[in-house]
Amino acid sequence: MFMKAAAQHGAGVDIREVPRPTPGPNDVLTRNHTAALNRADLGMAAGHAHGAAGGAGTVLGLEWAGEVVEVGANVTRYKPGDRVMCSGLGGFAEYGVADQRRVFPLPGGNLGWREAATLSVALRTMHDALVLNGHLTPGQSVLVLGASSGVGLMGMQIAQHMGAEVVLGSSTTPERRKRLSEFGATGTVDTSAEGWSAQVLDATGGAGVDLVIDMLSGPGTNETMRATRIGGRIVNVGRLAGMRAEFDFDLHALRRIQYIGVTFRTRSVDEVEVISKAVERDLWGALEAGKLTLPIDRVLPLDKAQQALDEMAANAHFGKIVLECQ
Structure with a gap:
């Protein structure tokens, strides 16, 4: 099966059909609704490594929000149909895979897909x-x-x-x-x-x-x-x-x-899990009450991923730039 994604090419990204990822034992597969840009995406789009990841053909996107489609054999917290927000790599695509330790459930009942994509990182x-x-x-x-x-x-x-x-x-x-x-x-x-x-x-x-x-x-x-x-x-x-x-x-x-x-580039997923648990312990009540939010400066379709990266590089935005993946 194939999907549409924004992958590194030359000095930027292009939109292409790539194989849909398959979840491993500790992973969740999501149907991505939205993804948010981060500064690290600029370096990866230019062909630079981000930790151990990067290079030609890499599907960009460090954070996204979507609906769980499939889970690995070791995943117990999430099930198909759950609304989640994820971090990792590959969010600028119609589907994404994240280790369960990099996944949060959407807080509260009213958080939209656009807002959810901005929060994990x-x-x-x-x-x-x-x-x-x-x-x-x-x-x-x-x-x-x-x-x-x-x-x-x-x-x-x-x-x-x-x-x-x-x-x-x-x-x-x-x-x-x-x-x-x-x-x-x-x-x-x-x-x-x-x-x-x-x-x-x-x-x-x-x-x-x-x-x-x-x-x-x-x-x-x-x-x-x-x-x-x-x-x-x-x-x-x-x-x-x-x-x-x-x-x-x-x-x-x-x-x-x-x-x-500090950096997350040299952290293991076990270390990320410790941080995630601390986030939920200290901040989840405030998130559910709508007290921790980020402004969305602009929303573009996945096909405009290169334009979104160019606009981030111009530093003319306040808050987050979001891509609609579906």
Whole structure:
């Protein structure tokens, strides 16, 4: 059996017929309704590896939502007909396969397919960064760098839900900064301003924040350390501003900062399962109550996958870009 999918080709993707995947013993096969774009899709579309995956012919798409069609012999939680949201690889297609440890049931009764496709990556990434690695506790202060991205918007909401007293979000665009309060921000930071750490110090009584969730990295890293309180933590989630930069080791030592790197590319599915269970434990009630949501900037059909990737690369969106797979 064959299906339509967006597969890597040249410097982008093309739409082609590929074999429909078959679930293994621990997998669920889904009929995909929607899929959401992530920054990693851009690199894979260009032909770069993402962990062990990638290369010519790879079906893109790290997260999607759909209906279970078939389950493997070892799967007990899900059955055909269940509505689920998945992460893994191959979401830009009419059907997808995900290990059961990468699958969530749709929370609540009213969540639509478009919204469901946007949640899996952001929930795991930000709960892992804020709680499991960032050790956020109630009453602390948080700065999310790159806050207008989908994961950034979710990060601010999770921080607020977990009890952060101060939640700062950064964006270099005034229009986007104005919207961050809708997603949990108590204040904003313009990282395009020289010496922008002063904005953070002003918001925290001169101390700096307890925890930075950094999706930018690059040449602003030393300024980020100046914005972090003595004894604080920086969790390096993304490198949107650059993979390499000058690092002031003396500043790092003087402020006694814990600098923590995270990625899902080197995690096993067992490790992902631990994170998934923590997400359900801490966040599922808020999800079912509609308190953790992401804005959808635009929706395009699967046939327009390359256009969707181009629009993400242009960085003109706020929130998530979604593909309709059926």
